Amino acid sequence: xxxxxxxxxxxxxxxxxxxxxxxxxxxxxxxxxxxxxxxxxxxxxxxxxxxxxxxxxxxxxxxxxxxxxxxxxxxxxxxxxxxxxxxxxxxxxxxxxxxxxxxxxxxxxxxxxxxxxxxxxxxxxxxxxxxxxxxxxxx
Amino acid sequence: xxxxxxxxxxxxxxxxxxxxxxxxxxxxxxxxxxxxxxxxxxxxxxxxxxxxxxxxxxxxxxxxxxxxxxxxxxxxxxxxxxxxxxxxxxxxxxxxxxxxxxxxxxxxxxxxxxxxxxxxxxxxxxxxxxxxxxxxx
Numbered sequence: 001x002x003x004x005x006x007x008x009x010x011x012x013x014x015x016x017x018x019x020x021x022x023x024x025x026x027x028x029x030x031x032x033x034x035x036x037x038x039x040x041x042x043x044x045x046x047x048x049x050x051x052x053x054x055x056x057x058x059x060x061x062x063x064x065x066x067x068x069x070x071x072x073x074x075x076x077x078x079x080x081x082x083x084x085x086x087x088x089x090x091x092x093x094x095x096x097x098x099x100x101x102x103x104x105x106x107x108x109x110x111x112x113x114x115x116x117x118x119x120x121x122x123x124x125x126x127x128x129x130x131x132x133x134x135x136x137x138x139x
Numbered sequence: 140x141x142x143x144x145x146x147x148x149x150x151x152x153x154x155x156x157x158x159x160x161x162x163x164x165x166x167x168x169x170x171x172x173x174x175x176x177x178x179x180x181x182x183x184x185x186x187x188x189x190x191x192x193x194x195x196x197x198x199x200x201x202x203x204x205x206x207x208x209x210x211x212x213x214x215x216x217x218x219x220x221x222x223x224x225x226x227x228x229x230x231x232x233x234x235x236x237x238x239x240x241x242x243x244x245x246x247x248x249x250x251x252x253x254x255x256x257x258x259x260x261x262x263x264x265x266x267x268x269x270x271x272x273x274x275x276x
Contacts, residue, residue: 014146040174
């Protein structure tokens with residue numbers, strides 16, 4: 001049980017989250033957490049697919065693993081930040097990686113914040129809520 | 140940004156006919172519409188959409204404009220030529236790609252009631268469909 005407690009189901013209803021991770025198991029875990037909390041979730045395995053999704057439907061938040069194959073997560077973030085606002089350039093963004101020391105580089109690349117694996121599910125959902133819906137602080 | 144009131148119920152009981160030749164767009168828009176509670180029939184071409192309309196009656200048509208051979212303008216002409224009891228008066232929404240020259244005036248004059256551009260805001264899409272289907276959005 002998480003120290004901060006449970007994050008209620010449906011709290012993320014009306015949030016479109018894009019999860020980008022080359023590892024299918026990780027992609028499935030992150031998407032199942034966000035879906036459990038009510039979000040509309042789209043998943044992709046690569047930067048190219050992520051940009052395709054963003055050209056079709058607006059996302060409220062992107063959750064990107066920094067260790068993508070080929071182009072890494074920070075490169076993808078920089079490309080997203082170069083998009084026009086109406087193309088998704090201002091989307092809220094969370095970086096995920098296995099090392100807490102990646103945080104500064106992630107923020108430097110344009111991410112709003114960084115989460116270290118193993119991810120605490122309710123912390124992820126609270127963070128999305130804070131970033132997108134302006135809910136109470138995740139800290 | 141983002142949140143609407145009870146978005147997963149917004150399109151409950153509404154049958155949407157989705158027409159887009161792009162596999163990624165069709166899959167993603169279908170996911171959005173199903174998330175919002177719609178019954179979705181998704182097809183990849185305008186002629187397939189017409190075949191579908193001979194079999195089942197959608198509440199709202201959501202169609203891409205730029206499609207090979209028969210495009211969204213062809214489709215709306217065919218739909219509007221149908222008698223009302225066969226769906227000729229069905230509300231219709233046009234979708235166009237970012238930066239494409241299709242202007243709103245042309246799609247509306249062709250018979251669409253609304254025009255959205257990609258990337259589509261999922262919640263604006265749901266609200267537009269609900270509103271055209273006569274629902275409180």
